[in-house]
Amino acid sequence: MIPFRFSYHKPSSLSEAFEILSEDGAVPMLGGTDLVVKMRAKRVTPKVVVDLKFIDELHNVSFSEDEGLVIGAAVTMNELIEDFAVVKERFPVFYQAIKKVGAYQTRNRATVAGNIANSSPAADSVPPLLTYNAKVKVVSADGERLVELKDFFTGPGRNVLKPGEIIHSIIVPYESPSIGMYYKISRIKAVDLSTIGVALTIIDPDGKRDIRVALASVAPTPVRAFKAEDYIRDKELSASSVERFAELVQESTSPITDARGSKEYRWEMAKVLPKRILRELGLFEGVA
Amino acid sequence: MTITLNVNGKNVQVDVQPNETLLDVLRNKLYITGPKEGCGNGECGACTILYNGKVVNSCLVLALEADGAEILTIEGLTKDGRLHPIQEAFIEENAFQCGFCTPGFVISTKALLDRNPNPSNEDIIEALAGNLCRCTGYQTILKAVKRAAEKLGVEK
Numbered sequence: 001m002i003p004f005r006f007s008y009h010k011p012s013s014l015s016e017a018f019e020i021l022s023e024d025g026a027v028p029m030l031g032g033t034d035l036v037v038k039m040r041a042k043r044v045t046p047k048v049v050v051d052l053k054f055i056d057e058l059h060n061v062s063f064s065e066d067e068g069l070v071i072g073a074a075v076t077m078n079e080l081i082e083d084f085a086v087v088k089e090r091f092p093v094f095y096q097a098i099k100k101v102g103a104y105q106t107r108n109r110a111t112v113a114g115n116i117a118n119s120s121p122a123a124d125s126v127p128p129l130l131t132y133n134a135k136v137k138v139v140s141a142d143g144e145r146l147v148e149l150k151d152f153f154t155g156p157g158r159n160v161l162k163p164g165e166i167i168h169s170i171i172v173p174y175e176s177p178s179i180g181m182y183y184k185i186s187r188i189k190a191v192d193l194s195t196i197g198v199a200l201t202i203i204d205p206d207g208k209r210d211i212r213v214a215l216a217s218v219a220p221t222p223v224r225a226f227k228a229e230d231y232i233r234d235k236e237l238s239a240s241s242v243e244r245f246a247e248l249v250q251e252s253t254s255p256i257t258d259a260r261g262s263k264e265y266r267w268e269m270a271k272v273l274p275k276r277i278l279r280e281l282g283l284f285e286g287v288a
Numbered sequence: 289m290t291i292t293l294n295v296n297g298k299n300v301q302v303d304v305q306p307n308e309t310l311l312d313v314l315r316n317k318l319y320i321t322g323p324k325e326g327c328g329n330g331e332c333g334a335c336t337i338l339y340n341g342k343v344v345n346s347c348l349v350l351a352l353e354a355d356g357a358e359i360l361t362i363e364g365l366t367k368d369g370r371l372h373p374i375q376e377a378f379i380e381e382n383a384f385q386c387g388f389c390t391p392g393f394v395i396s397t398k399a400l401l402d403r404n405p406n407p408s409n410e411d412i413i414e415a416l417a418g419n420l421c422r423c424t425g426y427q428t429i430l431k432a433v434k435r436a437a438e439k440l441g442v443e444k
Contacts, residue, residue, distance in 0.1 A: 002307040008352045036309070036348045037329045049306070051353055078342075103418020104396070106330060108342045109349075190417030191331050 002039045010054040018141035020050050021164050028166050031109035034118040068173040073113035093201045094128040097182035103191045113167040119159045126222040127199035130214035132172050139168040153221035176204035181277045195261035198273040218253035218266050225252040239286050246271045291355035296364025304351040311335045311346040322362035322391040333419030336392035337361050343399040362391035373439035383432035385423035393419045397433050
């Protein structure tokens with residue numbers, strides 16, 4: 001039982017949704033795996049819950065090399081990775097990170113759009129999406145706009161969405177084949193938030209070899225380590241260059257201490273994990 | 289508001305409030321008490337049910353959303369007073385002690401074996417990671433899932 005009263009609506013079209021969302025105290029809902037938990041604890045107390053999962057157009061998924069992967073807001077994480085092999089084939093680091101979200105039950109309800117809209121610094125699906133230069137298509141009664149994911153977050157639980165705006169879809173451009181790893185450290189292996197999460201993606205590993213890194217749970221928002229990426233571009237992966245690269249990844253973070261880990265531990269792991277991922281990918285032989 | 293649910297093969301109509309979860313309605317209005325409330329936050333899996341064929345934590349589904357849904361709980365596995373092979377396997381392997389988590393584990397196992405009749409240890413661990421057991425240490429549960437897979441394989 002949720003300990004307060006509210007009304008619940010399931011619009012079947014975006015225009016109907018916008019109308020209800022304009023009511024005082026209205027919040028959008030997708031899978032509810034964050035919102036219902038917060039409501040049960042009275043951390044969020046909406047007057048009106050607008051369930052978007054009955055809107056057909058939010059369930060679309062498409063992929064083409066030109067348009068990239070487009071993920072409708074209401075597509076559950078399990079639908080995405082089980083029904084669309086392209087996710088694992090073309091965006092392997094994103095695929096790995098989705099499998100680290102909650103548990104199987106969670107992923108039958110949770111959505112990538114919800115993970116983004118919830119805007120937790122610990123959102124596992126976000127670091128890989130940052131490395132793939134994802135964009136967020138935002139819609140409202142007034143029209144639509146495209147926001148770079150890297151510009152979407154403004155703080156813990158905060159983002160650029162204005163009242164009445166919702167995420168319509170996530171657009172993940174396809175550049176070339178990629179390899180990489182999402183490395184998540186958590187207190188238990190499943191159903192836990194990350195103490196730190198590192199996505200390291202290598203775009204076009206046999207060609208231009210663009211190494212990209214983004215991290216969760218080490219700053220007020222998920223962060224991408226652009227300086228480290230710039231440093232390592234066109235450099236051989238030697239012991240000293242990888243060390244400097246890892247230091248620059250570390251310097252892109254500003255961790256705090258919380259129930260899941262200390263700031264010192266997170267700071268240290270922000271340097272260790274990029275090296276460890278490169279080692280596990282067979283690209284670096286040093287200690288990590 | 290009245291919603292219609294198909295619970296364990298039977299259509300039922302029930303009056304629900306917006307702030308009730310599907311778990312609340314199953315337990316307190318339909319007296320289907322197999323699904324339990326452990327954490328109420330989607331972390332423990334004791335409330336796991338099959339919802340339109342997919343395993344979900346029923347504590348995080350708003351009852352009004354579920355209008356028209358098809359629901360399977362552990363009560364629906366028993367046919368004509370005969371236990372389901374998954375239930376038999378859990379008993380034979382002593383895969384529970386207090387039993388609070390068992391309905392959730394059995395439903396998660398059912399969903400796993402429906403989509404993957406021959407799961408590896410890794411597959412089982414992934415599928416059951418959202419179900420917590422504080423008694424068994426999980427080894428007997430792993431064995432029970434494997435035994436259930438064998439039983440269901442022989443049945444086919």
